[in-house]
Amino acid sequence: MRDMKDLKERIERFISKETIVTTLVFVSLILMIALGAALAPKEVIIYHQNNMEKVYTTSQTVGEVINEVGIDKTQEIFVVPNLDAKIIAGMEVHIFETEVLNVYVDQKEEKISMPIVNMGYLLQRQGIVLEENDKLESNIFVDEEVKYVNVIRVKTETLERDVEIAFNTALQPNHELFRGERNIISPGEKGLKKEFVQVTYENNVPIKEEVLNEEIIKQPQNQIMEFGTKERIQNASRYGGLAETQRVAKEMVVESTAYTHTGNTTYTGIWPYEGIVAVDPKVIPLGTKMYVEGYGYATAADTGGLIKGNIIDVFMDTHDKAVTWGRREVKIYILE
Known part of the structure; x- marks a missing residue:
């Protein structure tokens, strides 16, 4: 029995030694494989000054590779990725002068x-x-x-603001009023709306606004205004020809257009009527009396943004008459 027990102990000691040896061998192999992989040359592609170079290196960091290929790091260079980045196979390194x-x-x-x-x-x-x-x-x-x-720095924000809405003027004739006279029946009221505005800032300075939406809070109420159509007796001769006794200071050939009621007074502050013309004051001074062929006697009492140079704009009481007049060349006589 004792011999059997000794044999068993010898076998167990042998198996234990074999296990330890096997384990040590396995671990050593793993370490050797890992070390070999770590130390094996890796392909790195270097881009520098419009050139591309492939190198096989055992360096561990980008900085070491740069030293290996002979690039002077004391120069002002910019490296992507960073100098301390770990090398991996197939890595691209970009080097720029600064x-x-x-x-x-x-x-x-x-x-x-x-x-x-x-x-x-x-x-x-x-x-x-x-x-x-x-x-x-x-x-x-x-x-x-x-x-x-x-x-x-560009940023945007959305703001809300209340904005007044201008009212329009509705004109209607009154045959009891003389031409040039006006009577306001209803003064009109401004409306109100809320605007949602996107404001764009550049370095905190607003440079652009865009209205995204709006809500009407209060609708505007039109102003109702009557204009006179009744002829004054003293103006009846306006449509006749130029009187032979009328003294003429100057004759001009000009281009003529026509306009009608806008709801506003003239540049000189009077309500327009037939016999009022808009002029360029640099050519024809305001207040000048004239005779316009095909139109009659008139006074320069208004101006216009498009009335520049030898152009006049004659006033007509209706839109149809203004359209009929159209654009034409006319002869005018500046009166003394």
């Missing part, structure tokens, strides 16, 4: 050495984050001694 730029951002100026490529990305690497709508202004592609990049 310039000192004046960067204006958030009301501050910073001097930064950076390459003249992909400014948004490069600024982000310098801790300057561009938002989606931000803009860049720069002279980096211009041959100037001092280079700069201007970061324009």
Whole structure:
């Protein structure tokens, strides 16, 4: 029995030693494989000064690879990825020459050495984050001694504001009033609306507004105004020909158009009536009396944005008469 027990103990000791040895061998193999993989040359592609170079290296970091290929890190260079980045097979390393730029951002100026490529990305690497709508202004592609990049912060906000709505003037004839006379029946009232406006800012300065929507709070009420149509007896001769005894200071050939009621007074502050013409005061002074062939006697008492040079605009009481007159060349006589 004792011999059997000794045999069993010898067998157990042998198995234990074999297990330990096997384990040690397995671990050693794993370590050797891992070490071999770590030390095996890896392909790295280096881009520098518009050149591309493939290298096989056992270096562990980008900085070590740059030293290995003989690039001087004391020069002002910019490396992507960072110098302390770990090397992996197939990695691309981009090396850029740099310039000192004046960067204006958030009301501050910073001097930064950076390459003249992909400014948004490069600024982000310098801790300057561009938002989606931000803009860049720069002279980096211009041959100037001092280079700069201007970061324009762009933001938008939506505002609400109340806006008055102007009323219109509705005109209606009154045959008891003389031409040129007006009578306001209803004064009219302004309306009110709420506008929803998107305001765009550049560096906190508003540069653009866009009305997104509006709500009418109060509708405007039209002004109702009567205008006279009754002829004055003393004006009856206006439609006759130029009197032979009338003294003429000057004759002119001009281009003539016609206009009608707008709801506003003339430039000289009177209500218009037939016999009023709009002129360019640089050519025909306001207050000038004249005779217009085909129209009659008239007074220069109004102006117009399009009335420039040898052009007059004769007033007609109705839209149809203004359209009928149209645009024509007429002879006018400036009266003394």
